[in-house]
Every structure is written in C-alpha cells, then in structure tokens.
Amino acid sequence: MRNGKAVAKNGGKRTLKLMIVDDSNIMRRRIERSQRSEQLELVGTAGNGLEALELFKKTDPDVVTMDITMPQMDGIECIARLVAMKPAVRILVVSALADKATAVEAMERGANGFLNKPFTDRQLNEAIAELMR
Amino acid sequence: MLYEQELKTFVEGTTNFFEVAAQQPASIGSPYLMEGSPSVHEYTGVINISGKREGVVYFTAPKAMLTVLLMKMQENDFSHETMKDLVGEVANTISGNARRDFGRDFVISVPSVLSGEKPQIPQKPGVRSFIIPINWRSHSAKLIVSLT
Numbered sequence: 001m002r003n004g005k006a007v008a009k010n011g012g013k014r015t016l017k018l019m020i021v022d023d024s025n026i027m028r029r030r031i032e033r034s035q036r037s038e039q040l041e042l043v044g045t046a047g048n049g050l051e052a053l054e055l056f057k058k059t060d061p062d063v064v065t066m067d068i069t070m071p072q073m074d075g076i077e078c079i080a081r082l083v084a085m086k087p088a089v090r091i092l093v094v095s096a097l098a099d100k101a102t103a104v105e106a107m108e109r110g111a112n113g114f115l116n117k118p119f120t121d122r123q124l125n126e127a128i129a130e131l132m133r
Numbered sequence: 134m135l136y137e138q139e140l141k142t143f144v145e146g147t148t149n150f151f152e153v154a155a156q157q158p159a160s161i162g163s164p165y166l167m168e169g170s171p172s173v174h175e176y177t178g179v180i181n182i183s184g185k186r187e188g189v190v191y192f193t194a195p196k197a198m199l200t201v202l203l204m205k206m207q208e209n210d211f212s213h214e215t216m217k218d219l220v221g222e223v224a225n226t227i228s229g230n231a232r233r234d235f236g237r238d239f240v241i242s243v244p245s246v247l248s249g250e251k252p253q254i255p256q257k258p259g260v261r262s263f264i265i266p267i268n269w270r271s272h273s274a275k276l277i278v279s280l281t
Contacts, residue, residue: 026208026218033207069225069243096222096229099236118154118226 016132019061020045021052021078022094023070027117031065031094034121035128049073049081056082061089063131066111068095068102076102076109083110090131094119139235140164140278143190144265146230147276150223151269155205162266162273170254171262171277174198176216177247178224179254182231185238188257188280190231192223198272217246227276257281 018040022028028045035042043059046052048070056064064082068075075093082089093106096117103114115127144161151159173193180190199216208215224244231241247254256262262279 024218024222025210026203026206026215026222029208029210030206096225098229098233100233102232117222117229118150120153120156 015039015041016062017041017043017059019043019052019055019059019064021047021049021064021070021075022067023047024067027067027094031124034124039132040128049075049078052078053081056085060086063128064089064091065094065128066091066106068093068097068106076105079106079109079111092127092131094124094127139186139280140263140265142230142234143227143276143278146227147192147223147265147267149230150226151202151267154222155202155269157205157269159267159269162268164263164265166261166263168261170256171264171275173247173250173252173254173277174274175248175250176220177252177254178220178222178227178244179247180224180228180231180244181242181255182239182280184240185235186280188260189254189277190227190280191254191277192220192227192267192274193277194220194223194267194274195272198269198274201270201272213248217248221246 020028020031032042043061044055046055050073066075066079079091091111092113093111094115098116113127113131148159174195177191177193182188199219200211203211221244228241228244256279260279260281262277265276267274267276
C-alpha cells in the first residue's frame with residue numbers, strides 16, 4: 001500500500017478521491033501520471049485486492065481504477081467487497097482480459113466501466129470522465 | 134496443427150501492445166518453425182495453455198528494447214523489476230486477446246515472468262515452435278507459440 005493524503009477542496013467544488021489498484025507498478029504509475037487534475041486527488045495505490053480493502057477503509061475514495069488479475073484477491077472479488085462497503089463508489093475496471101464474460105461479471109459485481117489494456121492516455125481520461133459524470 | 138487464425142490472435146495481442154502503449158506500431162518478421170527449445174532474450178513473459186490446445190506461448194525481449202519501450206511509455210524506472218513487470222504486461226495482453234477470441238476452448242494461465250537467457254520453459258516434447266520475430270524501431274523480440 002502506498003501513500004494516503006487528505007482530500008482537498010477545489011473552488012467550492014468537492015475534489016473526488018481516487019484509488020488505483022493494479023499489481024503492475026508500471027500501470028499504477030501510468031494511471032497516476034495521467035490523472036493529475038483538480039477534480040481528482042490520488043489518495044493511494046494498492047497492488048492487490050486485500051491491500052485495496054485496507055486502503056479503502058482508511059481513505060474512503062470516491063473513484064477506483066481496478067485491475068482484475070491480481071495475486072491474493074482478484075479484482076472481481078474486490079469490487080463486490082468495495083461496493084458492499086460503499087455503494088456509491090465509482091469503479092473503472094482496467095484490465096487486459098478482453099472477453100465479454102469478464103466485463104459482464106465485473107459489471108454485475110458493481111463496476112461502472114471497463115477499459116481494456118493496453119490503453120492510451122486519452123482513452124483512460126475519457127473512461128474516467130465518463131465514470132465521474 | 135495450429136490454425137492461421139489462432140496464430141494471428143497471439144500476434145495481434147503482441148503488436149497491439151506496442152501500437153497502443155508506445156504509440157508506435159511493431160512489424161512482423163518472417164515466421165519460422167523449429168524443434169527443441171528456442172533461444173530467448175533477457176526477459177520472457179509466459180502463458181500456459183490447456184484445453185483445445187496444450188503448451189506455452191511466450192514473448193521474449195532484450196533489455197534494450199524494453200528500455201526504449203518504457204521511455205516511450207513515459208516511465209522513469211528502468212530497474213530489473215520494471216523490465217519483468219513490462220514483459221508480464223505484454224504477456225497479459227496476449228492472454229487477454231486469446232481469452233476474447235478463443236473463449237472457453239482454451240484455458241489460459243495468468244502470465245509468469247522469467248529472466249536470464251537460459252530460463253526453464255516447459256516445452257511439450259515433440260512439439261515444434263512457431264517463432265514470430267517482432268520488430269520495433271531498431272530492436273527485435275520474439276513471440277514463440279508452442280502448442281499441440
């Protein structure tokens with residue numbers, strides 16, 4: 001688990017708290033770099049589902065990017081647990097699993113969007129903007 | 134006997150990574166067949182396949198290619214762990230493509246990553262491997278498909 005900052009206010013508009021969950025350091029940093037904005041504040045990153053649950057309890061994020069294939073606890077299980085804790089959380093699945101069955105399962109567990117890896121910064125920004133709408 | 138469409142799925146999974154993540158497409162060299170264990174580069178991402186076909190598919194790349202690929206992805210960390218992470222992500226993309234195209238006919242493992250030029254890759258005896266050169270900028274990697 002890495003980092004954990006308090007949420008800031010953005011000109012009266014509430015800044016949304018972002019948590020990134022992915023077992024790849026490269027992917028975590030990639031998402032982090034492209035999501036530096038006034039609307040989103042990174043509250044932490046996690047490398048698997050178990051770490052994500054702990055970090056979620058501590059930081060109460062509003063938006064989560066979630067990988068699926070991870071050690072210890074996969075993204076599908078983690079999504080269900082996060083949604084049980086906070087039904088209003090917005091979750092974007094970011095995964096290389098390109099099959100329809102995985103996307104459907106993630107959505108059924110409570111995910112709000114699905115982005116296939118690999119992705120461009122533009123595709124990621126659009127997917128997150130759509131999630132926050 | 135592998136079908137052309139099956140090979141195409143693995144090749145597209147690989148080239149798609151370069152095209153999207155690095156914003157620069159890779160080209161394919163002339164594929165060839167060989168018996169025994171093909172030589173590999175420093176970093177190799179492996180997926181095991183069972184079901185309709187049995188065997189392994191792996192992407193193997195030299196450190197120099199991965200370093201440039203990381204630079205193109207705006208990455209600043211060029212450590213051994215990051216190189217392994219990157220070949221794992223390429224293998225992950227190949228695996229995801231295969232799951233999408235082949236469905237439940239193929240059981241595809243989570244990728245594993247090996248480093249060094251003499252890793253132990255479990256080849257099925259008597260199975261010939263398709264070697265597909267993946268050329269990107271001035272570098273060359275290999276996609277190796279070794280399935281019954």
